[in-house]
Amino acid sequence: MSPTRYVIVGGSAAGMAAAQSIRELDAHGDILILSAEADAPYYRPLIPYIVTQKKTAEEIALMGQGPYTARDIHVRLNSPAISVDTGARVVNVLGGDAVPYDKLLIATGARPYIPPEIKGVDTPGVYAPRTLADARSLAARAGMARHAVMAGGGLLNLKTSFALLERGVAVTLVVASPEVLSQVMEPDGAALIRAALEKVGLRILTGRNVVEVLAGPNGVSGVRLDTGEELPCEILCIGKGVRPNVEFLEGSGIVVERGVVADEYTACSVPDVYTAGDVAITFDPITGKRIMTALWTNAVEMGRCAGRNMAGHPTVYSGTFGVLNATQVADVPFVSMGIVHTSGTPYEVHVHATANTYRKVVFSEDGKRLIGATLVGDISCAGFYRHLIRERTPVNGLKAEIIGQRLHYGHFIRW
Numbered sequence: 001m002s003p004t005r006y007v008i009v010g011g012s013a014a015g016m017a018a019a020q021s022i023r024e025l026d027a028h029g030d031i032l033i034l035s036a037e038a039d040a041p042y043y044r045p046l047i048p049y050i051v052t053q054k055k056t057a058e059e060i061a062l063m064g065q066g067p068y069t070a071r072d073i074h075v076r077l078n079s080p081a082i083s084v085d086t087g088a089r090v091v092n093v094l095g096g097d098a099v100p101y102d103k104l105l106i107a108t109g110a111r112p113y114i115p116p117e118i119k120g121v122d123t124p125g126v127y128a129p130r131t132l133a134d135a136r137s138l139a140a141r142a143g144m145a146r147h148a149v150m151a152g153g154g155l156l157n158l159k160t161s162f163a164l165l166e167r168g169v170a171v172t173l174v175v176a177s178p179e180v181l182s183q184v185m186e187p188d189g190a191a192l193i194r195a196a197l198e199k200v201g202l203r204i205l206t207g208r209n210v211v212e213v214l215a216g217p218n219g220v221s222g223v224r225l226d227t228g229e230e231l232p233c234e235i236l237c238i239g240k241g242v243r244p245n246v247e248f249l250e251g252s253g254i255v256v257e258r259g260v261v262a263d264e265y266t267a268c269s270v271p272d273v274y275t276a277g278d279v280a281i282t283f284d285p286i287t288g289k290r291i292m293t294a295l296w297t298n299a300v301e302m303g304r305c306a307g308r309n310m311a312g313h314p315t316v317y318s319g320t321f322g323v324l325n326a327t328q329v330a331d332v333p334f335v336s337m338g339i340v341h342t343s344g345t346p347y348e349v350h351v352h353a354t355a356n357t358y359r360k361v362v363f364s365e366d367g368k369r370l371i372g373a374t375l376v377g378d379i380s381c382a383g384f385y386r387h388l389i390r391e392r393t394p395v396n397g398l399k400a401e402i403i404g405q406r407l408h409y410g411h412f413i414r415w
């Protein structure tokens with residue numbers, strides 16, 4: 001029997017995890033990854049270290065490291081898929097090549113969203129850093145810049161802000177919402193993080209938008225805000241969310257509803273085609289609603305699951321929280337997961353705050369299940385909470401301990 005031809009479009013978290021998972025189950029299949037990028041696969045969340053120049057591209061390479069050690073996985077760089085013919089079972093690649101497949105994975109991720117209302121985004125010095133190539137260019141520009149403006153107060157812009165601060169660039173964050181990190185927590189929780197950000201030197205302007213890039217002989221020379229204020233800068237970073245890379249699927253018959261629609265086995269609407277990662281629409285185990293997430297861990301988990309299904313081992317994907325973040329911002333650790341926006345909802349909410357910590361837990365309307373948590377400054381029990389939320393476990397006698405911030409391992413042993 002001839003070996004199965006596995007073709008994976010997109011060589012990042014989801015695509016590489018799928019390849020690894022396929023190889024573990026099928027020692028003989030041909031695994032080909034088509035990548036639009038010129039660089040070999042790498043850990044995307046680590047690109048801020050390229051900006052700080054603390055790591056090299058080799059140090060953040062994906063293949064051969066951690067879980068990505070599978071052999072005989074062929075990655076074709078500079079090879080964007082331009083269309084998929086699901087009748088003939090081929091992927092058409094820029095340049096004219098038609099690559100046949102038996103099993104196909106769509107793992108093309110997402111690209112930054114650039115709001116059309118910002119004028120002048122083609123000016124040199126404007127970034128929406130997503131790739132290693134972007135990070136290299138930003139690192140070079142940081143060497144000649146004194147000021148940077150960051151449009152958007154999400155996590156990616158915060159990470160890039162720290163990288164630029166480390167390079168000695170003064171950074172101003174311009175946020176449309178009343179507070180930073182509005183996608184992952186409500187303003188009361190974010191206030192602690194904001195204070196920490198200001199302490200490390202970040203200037204934060206809320207309730208404002210960048211509407212125009214001002215250009216000089218060396219590219220960006222400043223930005224204009226919707227208030228009319230002008231801020232001088234040599235770098236503008238736009239962090240306004242992402243959009244899935246799905247355009248090449250037009251006419252393929254694969255159902256796309258913003259992202260590529262996956263069933264519980266990560267399969268698409270067309271036989272032998274699967275999807276995983278930022279490009280996929282999956283479901284939230286808490287709400288049951290269809291969602292898209294933009295998280296490395298989710299992309300890896302879903303990619304591994306898709307790989308198993310492609311290799312003939314039916315595996316249900318258990319879904320992903322709409323919100324699941326665990327990181328550290330200016331020495332303040334935080335975790336936000338599940339339902340975090342509760343204003344105007346019927347959920348049962350308990351907040352425990354001190355000068356340096358903020359812990360909010362959210363229970364279902366009937367009070368029986370934990371459905372969300374925002375932990376800032378003190379992230380203890382985050383793992384327990386994640387388990388309770390994800391497994392939809394009735395909290396029963398643990399509820400008082402959760403509300404009183406007294407939960408510990410012992411309770412699970414007695415439970």
Ligand SMILES: Cc1cc2nc3c(=O)[nH]c(=O)nc-3n(C[C@H](O)[C@H](O)[C@H](O)COP(=O)(O)OP(=O)(O)OC[C@H]3O[C@@H](n4cnc5c(N)ncnc54)[C@H](O)[C@@H]3O)c2cc1C
Nearest residue numbers: 010012013014036045080081108109110277278294295296
């Ligand atoms: C600066 C930064 C920091 C981040 N930090 C974190 C973090 O701390 N924690 C976290 O969980 N997540 C983080 N993320 C998000 C995380 O990187 C993404 O969720 C993850 O990379 C998604 O993986 P993916 O495989 O679905 O897609 P992507 O990583 O987007 O990769 C898709 C690949 O497919 C390629 N491609 C697109 N179209 C085509 C085509 N037509 N043909 C061939 N190839 C194509 C793309 O060029 C890309 O190489 C961060 C992201 C950035 C940019």
